[in-house]
Amino acid sequence: MKFDEINLDYRIILGIIEPGAKVLDLGCGNGELLFLLAREKNAKVQGIELDEAAIYKCVEKGLSVFHSDIDSGLTEYPDKSFDYVILNQTLQQVKKIDFVLQEALRVGEKVVVGFPNFAFFKARCQLFFKGKSPLTPSLPFRWYDSPNVRFLSISDFKSYCSTRGLRILRAYYLGKKKRVNFWPNLFALNAIFVLSQ
């Protein structure tokens, strides 16, 4: 796969992680991102994933992964055992947000959080004009089959970070194919934040 064929969020995260970094991916799915980080960045990677079928896919890629629920915590890991903890497209499915983010910030020097922006203008239009739950490229699920339990916007997340005293080191706003810089809370489909304590 050529670099520009890789998903935009993966490309951005590949740009964030330094070569050789120790990375923990919470909710790593089939392990595509970890695989890329291992191959392109020589990162020392570890995943945590709840879905059994996804575990097999990770192992096929030569990745190390723990079959576990991220809501149950990372208690076994000593403080700062990773350079980065990644929660990419996972946060919206987490029940204990405070706890999981605190734990991620405890075991990782930095935390990369990627999530879909609920305040994307098309989502707003669907709600306002049609009176229906939004369906967008980053929120593709209908109300009855969505794995998401959290619906947050970029502004929501920023105010959360400020009330919890989390430092936003960098923020990236993503459109369908490239980054969005103008009014991201209205025009970005996804956001990626790099946080520290």
Added chain:
Amino acid sequence: MNKEKSLGTVETHYFTFAEPPHELILQSGQKIGPVTLAYEAYGALNKEKSNAILVLHALSGDAHAAGRHQQTGDLGWWDSMIGPGKALDTQKYFILCSNVLGGCKGSTGPAAINPKTAKPYALSFPIISIADMVKAQKALIDHLGIKKLLCVIGGSMGGMEVLQWVASYPKSIQSAIPIATCLKHSPQQIAFSEVGRQAVMADPAWDEGNYYGKAKPEKGLAVARMIGHITYMSDKSMEEKFSRKLKTKDHRFKFTADFEVEGYLHYRGDNFVKRFDANSYLYITKAMDYFDLSGGKFLHKGENESLRFLVIAFKSDWLYPLYQSQEIVRQLKLSGLDATYCEINSSYGHDAFLLEIEEQTRLVKHFLNKSFYGYDVVRGYEI
């Protein structure tokens, strides 16, 4: 994957060591020698001797892990996992499996002749531990000139031996696959072991272990095995396999085996006594109960940094419940070791490690591939 391919005919080899005065010193402080280990070997050892995998059997297993045995014609206990193109691919790897010390299938155990008395050891056989079994296996590996095993793999008691290898000889192994196992037996597991032992010892034919050359304590050992089999299955797997089906048309209103499940347990019990020594059962179950690598005895700092782990557990296994495998994983995380953990969704209970072949194959095959070829595997993969 070509599942039809089999190893063909295999034979048992024997390795005798620890001849007096160089006896094997056991964990209890007692000595034993000479010691013989029965073992089988499949595939070819490469020039660098870097492709050897040691397979470790469970309580009632033996060295015959795969292929058809030359004498008996029986298939090995893990034939579905070991062979050309299988999870433990004999075209790539050199696979070894030996009968444990204390066993009764060719290795030195209580049924063996004590050279000092020219009679079977019986209860004069020293109490052995999982660490002693592993020590004997290490002697075999040394004898074969293998400095570092690519992998040690086993389920149940075999998994305990895997963990013991990590604790005793971390520098002699590259990777470890403990399956459906624990760092120590819980009181529930010890309780089941003890009921099994009491069943053997309550049989008058047991005669304080001195039954060799006479009638064997078959009734007692069969009951022990029946109890064992119940603990190896799950409520669901028993329902699926037997439900309340009857062996005959109607209830016979007698204390005979009316239900299929009863018939099955009788069959399993009767079969077991033909192939297993009752004293070995006592010794090996005791070794499992004594096994305890909790409290910092499992991993030693600075000795296992490059060791890779694949830990496998089964959701319906109530004899070795998930929390026991999770405890192993917890220790690995605390030590920051490279590890993978999978809870396979099986309804077979503890027996799943012998039955869930497809899932285990997917995990083990790729894990070994990575252990053997390293990062090249990752580089070559296309997503």
